């Protein structure tokens with residue numbers, strides 16, 4: 001078999017190509033961005049499969065559903081919080097009786113390396129009553145993706161492929177198929193009424209889905225991703241690992257006097273019989289799982305005889321952050337490894353900062369000048385490089401909750417009686433989730449000022465193109481109904497800071513809605529673009 005050196009994310013992308021996937025959709029988000037990046041590159045080189053960034057994760061999920069509706073295989077990828085945005089179509093996709101296979105690759109971020117929470121996407125699979133696969137290695141990420149399409153078509157449900165940062169962003173050699181499977185032909189769903197989720201249809205679809213749960217559990221019981229190894233000579237401890245945590249257990253297992261019985265879970269729903277067989281052989285169970293204590297919680301209602309279940313809920317395993325080979329040792333009864341002092345000077349800490357000369361910095365200077373005379377003010381913000389405006393030297397923003405919340409929160413604060421309120425949002429985030437709250441603000445002519453920082457890219461995830469070009473942003477805002485007299489486009493240059501501050505001061509004083517679009521290309525994107533031009537043959 002050919003071997004390739006790939007990131008975990010890239011294994012998913014190539015697995016999908018080799019499974020005959022036709023269409024891939026995504027919104028950029030660390031640690032999942034590289035899945036679609038790989039597919040875009042693949043499309044550039046080979047013409048297929050279709051791959052595109054979308055306005056947000058919900059539109060991505062729905063576009064993928066459209067491909068499945070006509071019998072094709074589709075991939076949708078996102079970071080874990082993106083699944084909150086796409087939850088509506090995801091949960092309902094479980095009911096329609098999937099036609100072409102749908103794989104939903106979601107990369108969780110335990111430890112919050114680049115996220116606002118560390119939610120565990122496995123709960124969504126359980127919630128939607130669909131299959132979930134959780135690779136422990138890059139090879140499994142590839143193999144599971146290939147298999148996930150067959151499973152999706154066999155059981156008629158989307159399959160959630162759950163990755164975590166450490167796997168998504170590490171690279172190794174894997175074996176891959178020599179040839180991709182052919183794509184499914186275009187063929188409309190044979191029972192189109194199952195896609196019409198009117199209550200009468202939805203009830204019968206829900207009944208069908210519940211009926212298939214038993215088959216899914218039976219598959220999970222037999223599948224090679226869930227492996228039980230019993231040690232009849234040691235009945236003290238049984239270990240259950242899921243996904244990546246298997247590696248941390250195996251790395252330490254050699255130091256245990258005798259190897260405990262071990263069940264590894266890579267596929268859900270849970271293999272109930274295997275769990276009961278393990279529980280029947282041991283006095284205690286230890287659960288090592290990355291993320292929330294999902295398996296640990298479910299176990300408590302499953303076991304016929306009360307058995308101590310140790311894990312995150314009982315404090316033997318750290319309840320937050322990533323697991324590591326070191327921090328699972330106490331739960332296995334192993335001493336801490338001695339730390340090696342490498343000597344050398346202690347390095348100074350370096351907090352994250354905006355790039356030198358970034359236009360966001362200029363806008364924050366202007367905003368601070370504009371608000372200087374106010375006794376109090378509120379500046380809500382959003383997710384992107386500009387969130388760094390919360391840190392010194394700017395200290396300019398006061399919130400970052402979820403995509404688009406800057407606009408809605410400023411509206412809510414203003415309508416609750418606080419003035420002045422200013423919202424700051426990037427162009428990509430605005431197009432993702434800021435349009436609808438701005439529509440609300442237009443409807444009420446809310447007394448607030450919205451600053452759209454248009455750097456013409458999704459900078460924080462590596463400079464993906466915004467879904468609408470900068471030149472159209474003003475028309476989009478006008479189209480939502482913002483009054484032309486209170487909509488301004490400014491160039492976010494340092495020499496223009498006093499002028500922009502003056503403009504902001506006036507709009508903040510205006511007792512209604514105003515929008516200022518601050519335009520200047522991200523320096524990093526501009527640098528990359530120049531480099532591309534330089535290397536192009538003349």
Ligand code: SF4
Nearest residue numbers: 355358385459522523
């Ligand atoms: S990457 Fe671009 S947007 Fe982000 S801080 Fe640097 S210049 Fe600013």
